[in-house]
Amino acid sequence: MTLAEPSPQAPRGPGWALRLVASRRFQSFCAAVPCLRRIARRDGEALFDLVGGFVHSQVLFAVVELRLLHRLFDGPATAPALARGTALTADRIEILCNAAVSLGLMRRTRDGYGLARKGAAILGVPGLEAMISHHHVLYRDLADPLAVLGGAETELSKFWPYVFGAAAAQDPDTARRYSDLMSDSQGLVAEETLRRCDLSKAGTVLDIGGGTGAFLSALGQRHGAPALHLFDLPPVVSGARDRFAATGLTDRVQITAGSFRDDPLPVGADVITLVRVLYDHSDTTVMDLLRAVHAALPEGGRLVVSEPMTGGDRPHPAGDAYFAFYCMAMGTGRARSPQVIREMMGAAGFASTVDHGTTRPFVTHVLSAEK
Ligand SMILES: CC(C)=CCC/C(C)=C/CC/C(C)=C/C=C/C(C)=C/C=C/C=C(C)/C=C/C=C(C)/C=C/C=C(C)/C=C/CC(C)(C)O
Numbered sequence: 001m002t003l004a005e006p007s008p009q010a011p012r013g014p015g016w017a018l019r020l021v022a023s024r025r026f027q028s029f030c031a032a033v034p035c036l037r038r039i040a041r042r043d044g045e046a047l048f049d050l051v052g053g054f055v056h057s058q059v060l061f062a063v064v065e066l067r068l069l070h071r072l073f074d075g076p077a078t079a080p081a082l083a084r085g086t087a088l089t090a091d092r093i094e095i096l097c098n099a100a101v102s103l104g105l106m107r108r109t110r111d112g113y114g115l116a117r118k119g120a121a122i123l124g125v126p127g128l129e130a131m132i133s134h135h136h137v138l139y140r141d142l143a144d145p146l147a148v149l150g151g152a153e154t155e156l157s158k159f160w161p162y163v164f165g166a167a168a169a170q171d172p173d174t175a176r177r178y179s180d181l182m183s184d185s186q187g188l189v190a191e192e193t194l195r196r197c198d199l200s201k202a203g204t205v206l207d208i209g210g211g212t213g214a215f216l217s218a219l220g221q222r223h224g225a226p227a228l229h230l231f232d233l234p235p236v237v238s239g240a241r242d243r244f245a246a247t248g249l250t251d252r253v254q255i256t257a258g259s260f261r262d263d264p265l266p267v268g269a270d271v272i273t274l275v276r277v278l279y280d281h282s283d284t285t286v287m288d289l290l291r292a293v294h295a296a297l298p299e300g301g302r303l304v305v306s307e308p309m310t311g312g313d314r315p316h317p318a319g320d321a322y323f324a325f326y327c328m329a330m331g332t333g334r335a336r337s338p339q340v341i342r343e344m345m346g347a348a349g350f351a352s353t354v355d356h357g358t359t360r361p362f363v364t365h366v367l368s369a370e371k
């Protein structure tokens, strides 16, 4: 595509500036002028990161699948040493490790390769390696993003069957597979949610879609007072009793197996939490759920919603790229902005809503509402 050079009489304003940036001659001019060269180089590198980002995520996938970060946690190693125990040759491991160094996951050492800070951080984030390994499903779906955008059937939608109703989630192995993935990644979500919402004075907290109880376990260990009530699908909650026993919370916990799409919600809680639940479901299902939550709460009762959200009129990569496409590929879900969810809370009857924000949009965003 050859863009006409901006004519002298071209209107000034954003159009003029962008037309200039899109001009090959101006880009060549910038590369020759020192103060402009740095901007052009920075934008070019950022653009190339976007172009090559899918290779970067596959380098990360390979490093995680080969457990190289764990190998290096014990100390630096040479490429031949890292190749041992894998099906790869030392020269291919060297290529992978150099790529990992370029991405800040590893560092070059006198003896070969060592762990870098980002690589160490991955080892410290609960559930992150499992999520990275799980991405091969989404990756195959996004090989044809236009098909996903066009609503084609996806592999990912078969990974999370529960969103299609309790009947689809009867298979205990499937239920365990996604519950493990969720409970592994719950650590940071619970940390952020409980830091932003003080639930220490709650009487009873009902966690709807609470999986195998990871959030309630974190809440129960942080606050000694609230009684805890878990509500999730029958094949899912079966894994919860052991967790509560292991955290010494059995006496404070009630477990109800059921579907919020098909069964009445338990009553008696003064706080109801929805942690990474709404974005799995359509607007209709979400509105039905919010109305049922409103009905199940007493006057003055509180709803807490915590899940990754989009940026609304200020889109950000975590919510508007990753989770928006993830939920779209899932088939029924939708990543929503804090504003949209607060409007849905209001439409469901909640008198006041609060945006508690987030420190890390890629982990979660916290809202609450009062009846
Ligand atoms: C010199 C030193 C040592 C330090 C000085 C500098 C310094 C202080 C460094 C700090 C190092 C440090 C502590 C870093 C910590 C980094 C952390 C905590 C990073 C956390 C990253 C978390 C990430 C990337 C989380 C990603 C989560 C994802 C991708 C979750 C996806 C969930 C999905 C898709 C769920 C789907 C389920 C469904 C079906 C949609 O409901």
Ligand SMILES: C[S@@+](CC[C@H](N)C(=O)[O-])C[C@H]1O[C@@H](n2cnc3c(N)ncnc32)[C@H](O)[C@@H]1O
Residues within 6 Å of the ligand: 162, 163, 165, 166, 179, 182, 183, 185, 186, 189, 208, 209, 210, 211, 212, 214, 215, 231, 232, 233, 236, 258, 259, 260, 261, 262, 274, 275, 276, 277, 280
């Ligand atoms: C993404 S997981 C989140 C689990 C947990 N809250 C967390 O953040 O780790 C969504 C949860 O909603 C549950 N769920 C989905 N549909 C449900 C339904 N109709 N009734 C009850 N729970 C449901 C799933 O079983 C799953 O545990």
